Amino acid sequence: MSCEIIVKNGNGENYSNGNGKIKDDKPNFFNEMNSSPPRTSSPCFSYFGENFTFEIIEDIKKYLFERTKIRPKIGIICGTGLGHLAENLTNVDSFPYEDIPNFPISTVSGHAGKMVFGYLNNVEVMCMQGRFHYYEGYPLSKCSMPVRVMKICGCTHLIATNAAGGLNPSYKVGDIMIVKDHINIMGFAGNSPLQGPNDPRFGPRFPPMDRAYDPHIVKIAKEVAKEMNMGNEIQTGVYTCVGGPNYETVAELKMLKLFGVDAVGMSTVHEVITARHCDMKVFAFSLITNMCYTDYDDNEEANHDEVVNIGLKRQDRITEFVTKVVTEINLDLNKKH
Numbered sequence: 001m002s003c004e005i006i007v008k009n010g011n012g013e014n015y016s017n018g019n020g021k022i023k024d025d026k027p028n029f030f031n032e033m034n035s036s037p038p039r040t041s042s043p044c045f046s047y048f049g050e051n052f053t054f055e056i057i058e059d060i061k062k063y064l065f066e067r068t069k070i071r072p073k074i075g076i077i078c079g080t081g082l083g084h085l086a087e088n089l090t091n092v093d094s095f096p097y098e099d100i101p102n103f104p105i106s107t108v109s110g111h112a113g114k115m116v117f118g119y120l121n122n123v124e125v126m127c128m129q130g131r132f133h134y135y136e137g138y139p140l141s142k143c144s145m146p147v148r149v150m151k152i153c154g155c156t157h158l159i160a161t162n163a164a165g166g167l168n169p170s171y172k173v174g175d176i177m178i179v180k181d182h183i184n185i186m187g188f189a190g191n192s193p194l195q196g197p198n199d200p201r202f203g204p205r206f207p208p209m210d211r212a213y214d215p216h217i218v219k220i221a222k223e224v225a226k227e228m229n230m231g232n233e234i235q236t237g238v239y240t241c242v243g244g245p246n247y248e249t250v251a252e253l254k255m256l257k258l259f260g261v262d263a264v265g266m267s268t269v270h271e272v273i274t275a276r277h278c279d280m281k282v283f284a285f286s287l288i289t290n291m292c293y294t295d296y297d298d299n300e301e302a303n304h305d306e307v308v309n310i311g312l313k314r315q316d317r318i319t320e321f322v323t324k325v326v327t328e329i330n331l332d333l334n335k336k337h
């Protein structure tokens with residue numbers, strides 16, 4: 001079998017691994033890192049040295065702002081099956097990821113792959129209808145690069161949503177778990193979206209990560225949940241992100257439970273780290289789409305169709321919840337000005 005890997009360098013020129021055959025010798029990433037950074041033409045080729053500079057992020061903003069008049073303060077990331085949220089925006093300007101310069105493409109079902117600017121209950125927002133995951137072949141810095149785009153576009157707040165498996169036995173499918181904290185399991189293994197040279201225009205080399213999830217917004221969200229009579233469908237807990245795309249073994253789930261994890265997913269943590277690095281305030285929640293069993297006698301298996309379907313079933317309630325939280329955050333923002 002032969003395979004040609006084609007990447008683009010910063011000037012858009014194609015590089016290939018040669019004559020269409022896999023080379024016997026492994027690519028020397030360290031040499032490549034010292035040359036001009038290539039842009040991948042395939043999401044399956046992850047390049048450790050890929051660098052979204054401040055200037056590249058500004059170019060993306062320029063592209064978007066030349067095409068929309070909306071100037072959001074709140075950025076929203078829609079998790080698997082939760083893209084309905086973006087469909088509820090009014091007066092939208094919508095940009096498919098493939099049209100935005102330097103943007104990756106979405107490859108997962110349940111993620112439409114668009115950046116949507118619009119109004120949620122008269123509040124200007126920008127909304128990722130589909131996110132990027134590590135298992136798609138993108139390095140973490142690339143998965144969370146759009147968060148920096150949100151920041152440079154003027155967003156002071158990030159709302160990240162995800163689908164996750166419930167580990168806490170008191171949870172049930174369909175619950176919404178407000179994230180109060182996370183465990184960065186991939187970080188334990190030395191993988192971080194902030195790896196590599198630090199540009200202080202984004203944030204400090206060593207950002208703190210305590211109170212990553214803004215306690216004031218958590219309080220607002222709990223009040224919203226109370227007002228919506230969500231008493232038996234709202235939870236507050238700790239989220240972790242695994243690399244995926246496989247779901248977890250029983251032994252892995254037992255370990256996560258011992259660690260104090262309430263819900264497990266494959267996203268969000270690196271986005272939150274990136275957002276906190278550039279001093280955005282963060283609110284996040286998980287829709288519990290399946291239960292994670294830690295007993296070998298349980299035969300329930302997680303599957304992606306189920307994850308997407310639960311998102312679809314809960315879309316109206318979640319849209320109402322997010323709309324109210326956004327409205328309250330906006331009231332707060334206006335008070336401060």
Ligand SMILES: O=P(O)(O)O[C@@H]1C[C@H](O)[C@@H](CO)O1
Nearest residue numbers: 079080162163266267304307
């Ligand atoms: O993008 P999120 O974190 O909502 O997606 C979860 C994790 C996997 O991408 C997928 C698994 O079914 O749903």
